[in-house]
Amino acid sequence: xxxxxxxxxxxxxxxxxxxxxxxxxxxxxxxxxxxxxxxxxxxxxxxxxxxxxxxxxxxxxxxxxxxxxxxxxxxxxxxxxxxxxxxxxxxxxxxxxxxxxxxxxxxxxxxxxxxxxxxxxxxxxxxxxxxxxxxxxxxxxxxxxxxxxxxxxxxxxxxxxxxxxxxxxxxxxxxxxxxxxxxxxxxxxxxxxxxxxxxxxxxxxxxxxxxxxxxxxxxxxxxxxxxxxxxxxxxxxxxxxxxxxxxxxxxxxxxxxxxxxxxxxxxxxxxxxxxxxxxxxxxxxxxxxxxxxxxxxxxxxxxxxxxxxxxxxxxxxxxxxxxxxxxxxxxxxxxxxxxxxxxxxxxxxxxxxxxxxxxxxxxxxxxxxxxxxxxxxxxxxxxxxxxxxxxxxxxxxxxxxxxxxxxxxxxx
Amino acid sequence: xxxxxxxxxxxxxxxxxxxxxxxxxxxxxxxxxxxxxxxxxxxxxxxxxxxxxxxxxxxxxxxxxxxxxxxxxxxxxxxxxxxxxxxxxxxxxxxxxxxxxxxxxxxxxxxxxxxxxxxxxxxxxxxxxxxxxxxxxxxxxxxxxxxxxxxxxxxxxxxxxxxxxxxxxxxxxxxxxxxxxxxxxxxxxxxxxxxxxxxxxxxxxxxxxxxxxxxxxxxxxxxxxxxxxxxxxxxxxxxxxxxxxxxxxxxxxxxxxxxxxxxxxxxxxxxxxxxxxxxxxxxxxxxxxxxxxxxxxxxxxxxxxxxxxxxxxxxxxxxxxxxxxxxxxxxxxxxxxxxxxxxxxxxxxxxxxxxxxxxxxxxxxxxxxxxxxxxxxxxxxxxxxxxxxxxxxxxxxxxxxxxxxxxxxxxx
Numbered sequence: 001x002x003x004x005x006x007x008x009x010x011x012x013x014x015x016x017x018x019x020x021x022x023x024x025x026x027x028x029x030x031x032x033x034x035x036x037x038x039x040x041x042x043x044x045x046x047x048x049x050x051x052x053x054x055x056x057x058x059x060x061x062x063x064x065x066x067x068x069x070x071x072x073x074x075x076x077x078x079x080x081x082x083x084x085x086x087x088x089x090x091x092x093x094x095x096x097x098x099x100x101x102x103x104x105x106x107x108x109x110x111x112x113x114x115x116x117x118x119x120x121x122x123x124x125x126x127x128x129x130x131x132x133x134x135x136x137x138x139x140x141x142x143x144x145x146x147x148x149x150x151x152x153x154x155x156x157x158x159x160x161x162x163x164x165x166x167x168x169x170x171x172x173x174x175x176x177x178x179x180x181x182x183x184x185x186x187x188x189x190x191x192x193x194x195x196x197x198x199x200x201x202x203x204x205x206x207x208x209x210x211x212x213x214x215x216x217x218x219x220x221x222x223x224x225x226x227x228x229x230x231x232x233x234x235x236x237x238x239x240x241x242x243x244x245x246x247x248x249x250x251x252x253x254x255x256x257x258x259x260x261x262x263x264x265x266x267x268x269x270x271x272x273x274x275x276x277x278x279x280x281x282x283x284x285x286x287x288x289x290x291x292x293x294x295x296x297x298x299x300x301x302x303x304x305x306x307x308x309x310x311x312x313x314x315x316x317x318x319x320x321x322x323x324x325x326x327x328x329x330x331x332x333x334x335x336x337x338x339x340x341x342x343x344x345x346x347x348x349x350x351x352x353x354x355x356x357x358x359x360x361x362x363x364x365x366x367x368x369x370x371x372x373x374x375x376x377x378x379x380x381x382x383x384x385x386x387x388x389x390x391x392x393x394x395x396x397x398x399x400x401x402x403x404x405x406x407x408x409x410x411x412x
Numbered sequence: 413x414x415x416x417x418x419x420x421x422x423x424x425x426x427x428x429x430x431x432x433x434x435x436x437x438x439x440x441x442x443x444x445x446x447x448x449x450x451x452x453x454x455x456x457x458x459x460x461x462x463x464x465x466x467x468x469x470x471x472x473x474x475x476x477x478x479x480x481x482x483x484x485x486x487x488x489x490x491x492x493x494x495x496x497x498x499x500x501x502x503x504x505x506x507x508x509x510x511x512x513x514x515x516x517x518x519x520x521x522x523x524x525x526x527x528x529x530x531x532x533x534x535x536x537x538x539x540x541x542x543x544x545x546x547x548x549x550x551x552x553x554x555x556x557x558x559x560x561x562x563x564x565x566x567x568x569x570x571x572x573x574x575x576x577x578x579x580x581x582x583x584x585x586x587x588x589x590x591x592x593x594x595x596x597x598x599x600x601x602x603x604x605x606x607x608x609x610x611x612x613x614x615x616x617x618x619x620x621x622x623x624x625x626x627x628x629x630x631x632x633x634x635x636x637x638x639x640x641x642x643x644x645x646x647x648x649x650x651x652x653x654x655x656x657x658x659x660x661x662x663x664x665x666x667x668x669x670x671x672x673x674x675x676x677x678x679x680x681x682x683x684x685x686x687x688x689x690x691x692x693x694x695x696x697x698x699x700x701x702x703x704x705x706x707x708x709x710x711x712x713x714x715x716x717x718x719x720x721x722x723x724x725x726x727x728x729x730x731x732x733x734x735x736x737x738x739x740x741x742x743x744x745x746x747x748x749x750x751x752x753x754x755x756x757x758x759x760x761x762x763x764x765x766x767x768x769x770x771x772x773x774x775x776x777x778x779x780x781x782x783x784x785x786x787x788x789x790x791x792x793x794x795x796x797x798x799x800x801x802x803x804x805x806x807x808x809x810x811x812x813x814x815x816x817x818x819x820x821x822x823x824x
Contacts, residue, residue, distance in 0.1 A: 052747075053747070053751075054746035054747045055745070055746040055748075055751070055753045055755050056742045056743060056745065056746030056755050056771070057746070088739070090739065090742070090743070091739045091742040091743075091768065091772060091773060092772050092773060093756075093769075093770060093771055093772020095772065125737065125739060126737075126739020126740065126742060126743055127738055127739030127742060127767075127768070127773050128739070128773070129773070189726065190726055190740075190743065192747075231724075231725040232723070232724070232725065233724050233726050233740070233743060233744065233747070234746075234747035235743060236739075236742070236743050236746060311644070311723075312643075312644070312645050313643040313644065313645065313811070313815070313819065314601065314602055314643060314645050317816050317819035317820045318819065318820070320816065320820050321819075321820030321821065323820065325538075326539055327500070327503045327537060327538020327539030327540070327648075328538065328602075328645070330468045330502070330503040330538060330539060330648070331466060331468060331502070331503075331538055331602065331645060331647060331648050333467070333468065334466035334467040334468030334469070334646075334648060335464075335465070335466045335467070335604075335645070335646035336467075338467065339465075339467070341467045343467050344505075355539075356503065356539070357505075358505060359468070359503070359505055360503060360504050360505020360506070360507065360508065361503060361504060361505070361539050361540070361541070399725070399816060400816065401813050401816050401817070403725070403729075403816075404729050404732065404811060404812065404813050404816060405813070407725070407726055407729035407730065407733075408729050408730070408733030408735065409733065
């Protein structure tokens with residue numbers, strides 16, 4: 001059960017002109033579940049992505065990067081994205097690269113384009129060979145049901161340990177032209193994106209130049225997927241893709257314009273919504289926790305402290321227990337690696353409750369106030385460093401028995 | 413139940429001439445348990461310590477550092493150490509410092525020495541006021557039972573969530589003189605020492621100069637307590653103290669001697685044993701895991717990778733489940749922050765099983781071989797980076813339901 005995040009209504013997830021989605025049950029790991037997704041793009045579409053910084057980056061991520069690179073060398077626009085679940089095709093060496101390339105070749109033949117115009121994605125277990133025959137055999141079925149109105153099914157098709165599909169739509173009117181956008185994401189464990197999230201796709205129907213889209217995808221990732229963590233494990237397959245189909249009349253070629261400002265705000269808000277859905281559906285999550293670190297010297301040190309809190313198993317289990325054992329938060333701040341931090345100036349709040357004052361327990365703090373906030377399902381930890389102007393926010397969840405159960409049983 | 417680590421026999425824990433130990437039930441947090449320990453030293457003793465790098469370092473740690481500093485300024489030798497459990501006296505601001513100083517003053521009066529000759533230590537919950545009256549009231553009882561043969565009871569007196577006392581003895585004969593040494597340690601959660609462990613005390617009866625002891629305590633900590641982690645949470649109170657009582661005829665004043673070599677090897681081995689006891693009794697631990705990273709460019713990058721594996725909740729839950737989901741180890745290596753790591757040269761073994769070859773799954777790897785090793789209670793992960801001569805070893809445990817239970821319930 002995701003934290004305060006009901007399953008989206010399929011009717012609320014809107015099509016985006018210029019992108020059609022088709023799925024199949026390819027039996028990649030288990031039978032009778034959607035595990036293959038094809039997203040086919042209009043020839044006017046531009047595509048930009050950010051990918052995991054994990055050195056064991058998966059074979060499909062390597063192929064995606066190469067194909068986006070060749071795109072810049074005018075090999076032709078990206079025509080389709082293909083995603084399989086059930087296998088990450090990571091830690092698979094040369095055989096894995098061959099399998100990712102074979103996926104592109106097979107889909108290119110069906111769509112009558114070049115393999116370099118296909119972007120492949122995989123998610124699932126690492127270190128196991130991709131069953132490429134089953135994947136390729138599933139492609140015709142996926143293509144046969146390509147529809148613009150298939151976003152909800154697409155969100156279902158990319159789920160792994162997710163308990164529910166993650167999808168949202170939004171729109172913004174710029175210069176009198178309505179821009180529609182829809183995004184989907186997946187991920188519930190191995191979530192501490194570093195450049196992107198496990199898998200996220202966001203499409204909009206304006207025409208956006210490649211340079212602008214490259215800028216926007218980084219900006220949106222940095223303010224959404226790059227600010228979440230479930231377990232601190234940066235996956236081998238993280239990818240966040242932004243697609244502008246070019247189907248609407250609006251054209252954006254410059255970031256220094258009010259049009260870009262309006263578009264980017266809407267895209268970032270939608271990306272944040274999708275990122276929050278991942279945390280709300282974090283493996284075993286019972287709490288949605290926002291960690292705000294303020295008045296730091298720079299964003300880097302604010303992020304160090306926020307992630308130190310977010311990754312502490314002791315902090316996370318205290319939240320699971322609704323136990324205001326808040327000294328654990330101070331300990332996590334203290335070992336975050338900000339070596340010249342003067343803790344005697346530090347203040348900490350739990351929602352509206354002032355817990356730590358000038359580095360020690362606030363004399364007015366009462367256990368029952370901490371207890372009251374800890375029992376909520378949504379909690380904000382606010383840490384005030386009092387040494388600068390920088391701030392950041394990171395979103396995370398608690399660590400429960402269910403997390404251990406899920407990850408002790410994942411492959412079985 | 414600690415992993416392959418039976419409760420030491422009290423008879424195996426030997427006295428060390430020149431140090432007497434006394435305990436009391438001071439009721440600091442709960443009644444009817446040993447929670448106060450005094451260690452009284454011969455006037456010939458030298459003492460050296462290493463302490464947590466946590467910026468929220470506890471009040472007693474700050475006082476210890478100041479007293480060891482004044483020792484160098486010839487304020488007189490350290491005459492006693494005092495340890496309370498049930499309260500960490502951390503995150504307690506000026507009131508906490510006053511309480512730590514009051515502890516020293518009270519004990520100094522009873523022992524007829526200066527407060528600066530006392531070293532105070534605390535362990536327990538953070539952010540709560542130390543009940544100084546109860547602590548001071550317990551001191552006379554602790555002093556009344558000071559005995560050289562009280563090490564086992566002392567190990568019991570410093571336990572918190574530990575399921576069993578941690579103590580070990582050793583000896584080494586140097587120049588025909590037998591040096592006896594005994595150490596105790598505690599800690600089962602909030603364990604990722606950075607300079608030292610939660611609490612560790614090791615005493616020997618040779619006469620060792622302050623400069624040599626300062627060197628040895630760092631060397632021993634770096635090879636033992638600084639190589640263990642349970643949950644990645646560096647505590648506010650970590651302290652490892654090395655005491656040379658000077659009661660035997662052996663005198664060591666130079667590290668460039670065979671005598672120092674013989675002594676340091678024995679001390680390091682004993683410190684490692686005490687550190688391993690902490691991991692074996694890690695909160696909820698069912699497995700003892702050694703992580704060896706070899707052929708790195710420097711120790712720093714080997715440690716980054718070893719800790720990345722050791723802290724991954726996904727790796728730890730897979731070990732708990734005895735599930736050879738070993739791709740999770742590759743993912744943890746990949747996000748460890750060694751940014752120029754060429755994974756195509758990397759090899760990984762699980763005990764004798766060659767799992768990953770040149771960055772991918774070893775074609776000869778069989779799931780049943782991985783399964784066999786995963787079912788053991790002691791497992792070695794060996795990662796070969798093939799880019800240099802440096803190596804390191806880190807010891808950790810798995811992440812079980814019991815860990816979540818213990819830390820969700822710790823204060824209740």
